[in-house]
Amino acid sequence: MVTANDLVKTYGKKNEVLAVDHVSFSVKEAEIFGLIGPDGAGKTSIFRMLTTLLLPDSGSASVQGFDVVKDYKAIRNTVGYMPGRFSLYQDLTVEENLDFFATVFETTVAENYDLIKDIYVQLEPFKKRRAGKLSGGMKQKLALCCALIHKPTVLFLDEPTTGVDPVSRKEFWEMLKRLQSQGITILVSTPYMDEADLCDRIALIQNGKILSIDTPENISAAYPDKLFAVKANKMSTLLKELAQFKNASATYSFGEYAHVATDSKQFEAGNAPVEFEKELEDYLADHGLENIEIKEIKASVEDCFIKFLK
Amino acid sequence: MKQFLSFVKKEFRHVLRDRRVLLILFGMPIAQVLLFGFALSNEIKNTKIVIVDYAKDYASQQITTKIAASQYFDIDKNLLSHDQLLAAFKKGDIKEAVIFPVNFAEDLSHQNQAQIQIISDATDLNISNQVIAYLTNIILNYQAEQNQLQKIPYRIIPETRMLYNPELKGAPNFVPGVMAMVLLLVCVMMTAVAIVKEKETGTMEVLLVSPMKPWTIIVSKAAPYLILSLLDLISILVLSVFVLNVPVEGSLVLLLAESTLFIVTCLMLGILISIQTSSQQIAMLISLVGMMMPAMMLSGFMFPIENMPYALQLISNILPSKWYYIIVKNVMIKGTGFAAVWKETLIMAGIAMLLFLVSLKKFKIRLQ
Numbered sequence: 001m002v003t004a005n006d007l008v009k010t011y012g013k014k015n016e017v018l019a020v021d022h023v024s025f026s027v028k029e030a031e032i033f034g035l036i037g038p039d040g041a042g043k044t045s046i047f048r049m050l051t052t053l054l055l056p057d058s059g060s061a062s063v064q065g066f067d068v069v070k071d072y073k074a075i076r077n078t079v080g081y082m083p084g085r086f087s088l089y090q091d092l093t094v095e096e097n098l099d100f101f102a103t104v105f106e107t108t109v110a111e112n113y114d115l116i117k118d119i120y121v122q123l124e125p126f127k128k129r130r131a132g133k134l135s136g137g138m139k140q141k142l143a144l145c146c147a148l149i150h151k152p153t154v155l156f157l158d159e160p161t162t163g164v165d166p167v168s169r170k171e172f173w174e175m176l177k178r179l180q181s182q183g184i185t186i187l188v189s190t191p192y193m194d195e196a197d198l199c200d201r202i203a204l205i206q207n208g209k210i211l212s213i214d215t216p217e218n219i220s221a222a223y224p225d226k227l228f229a230v231k232a233n234k235m236s237t238l239l240k241e242l243a244q245f246k247n248a249s250a251t252y253s254f255g256e257y258a259h260v261a262t263d264s265k266q267f268e269a270g271n272a273p274v275e276f277e278k279e280l281e282d283y284l285a286d287h288g289l290e291n292i293e294i295k296e297i298k299a300s301v302e303d304c305f306i307k308f309l310k
Numbered sequence: 311m312k313q314f315l316s317f318v319k320k321e322f323r324h325v326l327r328d329r330r331v332l333l334i335l336f337g338m339p340i341a342q343v344l345l346f347g348f349a350l351s352n353e354i355k356n357t358k359i360v361i362v363d364y365a366k367d368y369a370s371q372q373i374t375t376k377i378a379a380s381q382y383f384d385i386d387k388n389l390l391s392h393d394q395l396l397a398a399f400k401k402g403d404i405k406e407a408v409i410f411p412v413n414f415a416e417d418l419s420h421q422n423q424a425q426i427q428i429i430s431d432a433t434d435l436n437i438s439n440q441v442i443a444y445l446t447n448i449i450l451n452y453q454a455e456q457n458q459l460q461k462i463p464y465r466i467i468p469e470t471r472m473l474y475n476p477e478l479k480g481a482p483n484f485v486p487g488v489m490a491m492v493l494l495l496v497c498v499m500m501t502a503v504a505i506v507k508e509k510e511t512g513t514m515e516v517l518l519v520s521p522m523k524p525w526t527i528i529v530s531k532a533a534p535y536l537i538l539s540l541l542d543l544i545s546i547l548v549l550s551v552f553v554l555n556v557p558v559e560g561s562l563v564l565l566l567a568e569s570t571l572f573i574v575t576c577l578m579l580g581i582l583i584s585i586q587t588s589s590q591q592i593a594m595l596i597s598l599v600g601m602m603m604p605a606m607m608l609s610g611f612m613f614p615i616e617n618m619p620y621a622l623q624l625i626s627n628i629l630p631s632k633w634y635y636i637i638v639k640n641v642m643i644k645g646t647g648f649a650a651v652w653k654e655t656l657i658m659a660g661i662a663m664l665l666f667l668v669s670l671k672k673f674k675i676r677l678q
Contacts, residue, residue: 027435048677052518052519052676053515053518053519053677054676054678072675076518076519076520076521077521078582079517082514083512083515083516085512086512087516088513088516089320089324089511089513091327091328092320092323092324096320096323099316100316100317100320101516101520103312103313103316104313104517104520104521105520105521106312106313106521146516147516152353
C-alpha cells in the first residue's frame with residue numbers, strides 16, 4: 001500500500017543536516033502503522049516525502065503503487081493528509097472549513113457524510129464557531145474530518161494527538177480504529193509511546209533512523225533485560241541511589257515509578273528474580289529510603305525505546 | 311469552476327473578517343485622496359503679499375486691482391520702508407512684495423519704460439516661482455492692454471497658457487498618482503501577503519496535497535483582489551469627481567480597462583513576491599520598500615522623470631506605475647483616446663505577461 005525504500009532527506013545549504021537516514025518500511029492495506037519517536041526524529045520529513053510535499057535526496061517511495069516523485073498528482077488526488085500543525089482556516093467557521101475542503105477535493109459534505117458522521121456529530125454544536133476558537137481536541141477532530149471528506153484510501157496523520165487532552169486522545173484513537181475497519185490505511189506519527197500499543201505495527205525512529213519495525217507486542221517481547229518497577233517515599237533520592245546500584249544496567253524514572261533494568265543472564269544461572277528484589281530492597285533501605293515497593297514488570301514500548309537509545 | 315468559486319468565497323470571508331485589511335483596503339485610498347486634495351496641496355492659495363505703492367498713480371492702481379482680482383493673494387497695502395519690509399519677510403508675515411517706485415505712471419508714459427520690483431521669499435521655491443510667474447503674467451497682460459490703446463509699434467510678448475489645468479490646481483496632477491499608488495499597494499501587498507499567509511499557517515501544505523492545480527490556487531487567490539481593487543478605483547474616481555472636481559475628461563470605459571490591466575500587472579507582481587518569500591513580514595517589506603518607494607519616487611508622480619539622472623530614467627521604464635500614470639494623465643485629465651496611449655498599454659501588457667510567465671515557472675508545487 002505504502003512503501004518507503006531507502007529514503008534519505010537532508011536539509012541545509014550543504015545538506016549537512018541529515019533528517020531522514022536510509023529509511024525503509026512498508027505499510028499493508030487497512031493497517032494502522034505508527035511512526036513513534038521524539039520531536040526532531042524525522043517523522044514529519046518522512047510524512048512530507050510520502051505526501052509528495054518534499055523530494056527525497058535519494059531512495060524511492062510509493063503510495064498505492066504511485067511513485068511519490070513521478071506520479072505526485074495521482075497521489076494528491078487520493079490521499080488524506082493532516083499536517084502536524086493545525087492547518088485549517090482559523091477565521092472560517094467549522095462548517096465553512098468543511099465545505100471548503102469538500103469542494104477543493106471535488107466532492108460534497110453530504111456525499112461522504114457517513115464517513116465523518118461519528119466525528120462530526122461532536123462538532124455539530126459548534127458548527128457556527130470559528131475554527132480558531134475551538135479547543136485543541138475539537139480542532140484535531142475538525143482537521144480529521146477535513147482530511148477524510150474525500151474518502152481517501154490512505155490517511156497520513158502527522159502527530160494528530162499532540163497538544164490534545166487524554167480523553168480526546170482516547171476518543172481520537174477510537175475514531176481511527178473505526179476508520180480502519182472501513183478499509184482505510186492509516187499512517188500516524190506520535191511522540192507518545194503509550195499510543196504505540198494502539199497501532200497494528202510501529203516503527204521506532206530516532207535521529208532519522210528506524211530502530212525497529214514490528215508489532216508493539218513483538219517489540220515489547222523482544223526486550224532483552226528483566227525490568228522492575230520501584231517506588232519509595234522520596235523519588236529524587238531513589239533515582240540517585242538507584243544510579244549507584246551495581247547490579248542495574250539502566251535506571252530511569254517512569255511516571256510515579258522508577259524502572260530498573262538488569263541483565264537477564266544472571267537469572268538463567270539460577271538466581272531468582274525474588275532474590276534480586278530482596279537485594280535491591282536491602283540496598284535502598286540501607287540508604288535511608290522507606291515505603292519501598294518493588295515489582296517485576298513487562299517492558300512497554302517506551303522501555304524498549306529507551307533501551308534502543310542506550 | 312466550483313473549486314474556483316468556493317476559493318473566491320473563502321477569500322472574501324478572510325478579507326471581510328479582518329478589520330485591519332478592510333481598513334487598508336478602503337480607508338487608505340479615501341484618506342490619501344482627501345489628504346492630497348486638501349492638506350498636502352502645493353497650490354498657491356492665500357499667499358500673503360504686500361503692495362508698497364510709492365507712486366499712487368493710475369497705472370499702479372490698475373495693476374494693483376488686477377492683482378487683487380486674483381484669489382491667490384492676501385493683499386496688504388502698506389507703505390513700508392526698506393528695513394520694515396525686510397523685517398516683515400524675516401518674521402514670515404509676508405511671502406511676496408510688489409513695489410511701485412515714485413512716478414511709475416509717468417515713467418511708463420514718457421519713457422515707455424518703468425520698473426516694478428517684485429521681492430519674493432525664495433525659501434519656498436515652488437510657491438515663489440509660481441507667484442512670480444503669475445505676477446509677471448499680470449504685468450505683461452497690463453502692458454499688452456496699454457500697448458493696444460496706444461498703438462505703439464509691435465512688441466512681442468510671450469504668452470504662457472497652462473493647458474488642461476489653467477488654474478494650476480494640484481488635484482489633476484495627483485489624482486492619477488494616487489490611483490497608481492493605491493492600486494499598487496492594494497494589489498501587490500495584499501496578494502503577496504494573502505498567499506504567503508497560507509504558507510505561514512500551513513494551509514498551503516493541505517492545499518498542495520489536494521487535486522487543486524497550482525494555477526487555480528494562484529488565480530483564485532488573486533481574483534478577489536481584482537474585484538476589491540476595482541471597488542477602490544471607483545471610490546477614488548467618485549471622490550475625485552465629486553469632492554475634488556476633477557472630472558474624467560476621456561472615456562470612462564477606456565480608463566477602467568487600462569486600470570484593470572494595471573491591476574492585473576500588480577497582481578502578478580504580488581504573486582511573484584509571494585512565491586519567492588516565506589513570511590508575511592518579508593512579503594510586506596518587499597512590497598513596501600521594493601515596490602512602493604520606487605513607484606512613488608520614479609513614476610513621475612512626485613518628481614518629473616525628465617529631471618532624473620539617466621540611470622534612474624532607465625529604471626523608471628520597468629515600473630508599471632510609470633506607464634499607468636502616463637495613461638491616466640492622458641485619458642482622465644487630457645481626455646485623449648486609445649490612440650494616444652497604445653504604446654504605454656502595450657508596454658504594461660508586456661510587463662504583465664512577463665511576470666505571469668516567471669510566476670508560473672517559479673511556483674513551487676512542493677514545500678521548500
